[in-house]
Amino acid sequence: MAYSDKLLDHYNNPKNVGTLDKSKNNVGTGLVGAPECGDVMRLQIEVDENGVIADAKFKTFGCGSAIASSSLATEWLKGKSIEDAIKIDNMVLVEELNLPPVKIHCSVLAEDAIKAAVNDYRKKNGLEEIQFEESV
Ligand code: FES
Ligand code: FES
Known part of the structure; x- marks a missing residue:
């Protein structure tokens, strides 16, 4: 199975790895685990006074596809409104990174972490809180 260059790039040079200050009211933290494999992802957003995501960081204890998915997701989150952020669907991550079918759940982890x-x-x-439908 061959991984795409984009995936390998996000895996080898993940963007936005780190931690935002949880005690701040404008920082939201999502911590999710994948039942399929036990991998865990933490994704944080910092929202400015205009409701725009000024910063996003992640830490993923998991596979390469999960790391690449969260790296790409944090890149996409920056500069987006909350409204647009929750429109990020895992399938666009799958497409962009060219994830194989067995790795789709890794992208779901990123979508769930954003939500x-x-x-x-x-x-x-x-x-x-927004009631989201289950992602596939
Ligand atoms: Fe092995 Fe996720 S199950 S890295
Ligand atoms: Fe489970 Fe990637 S293998 S998150």
């Missing part, structure tokens, strides 16, 4: 981070941000700011 969890958004809901954490909303909860911290007195907003109702």
Whole structure:
């Protein structure tokens, strides 16, 4: 099985690895695990006063495809509104990284981490959590 150059690049040089200050009210943290394999991903967003994601960071304890998915996701998140952020679908990550079928759940992890981070941000700011449908 051959991995795409884009995937290998995000795996070898992951963008936005790190931690944002959880104690800040404008930081949302999503921590999700993949039941398929036990890999774990933490993704954080920092939202500015205009509701735009100014920064995004991740830490993934997992496979290369999960690391690449979260690296790409954080790149895409920066500069997006919350509304647009939750439109990031795992299948666009799959397409962009050319993930093989057995690695699709790794991209789902990234989508779920984004949603969890958004809901954490909303909860911290007195907003109702969004009920998302299960991603495939
Ligand atoms: Fe082996 Fe995810 S199951 S790295
Ligand atoms: Fe499970 Fe990639 S193998 S997240």
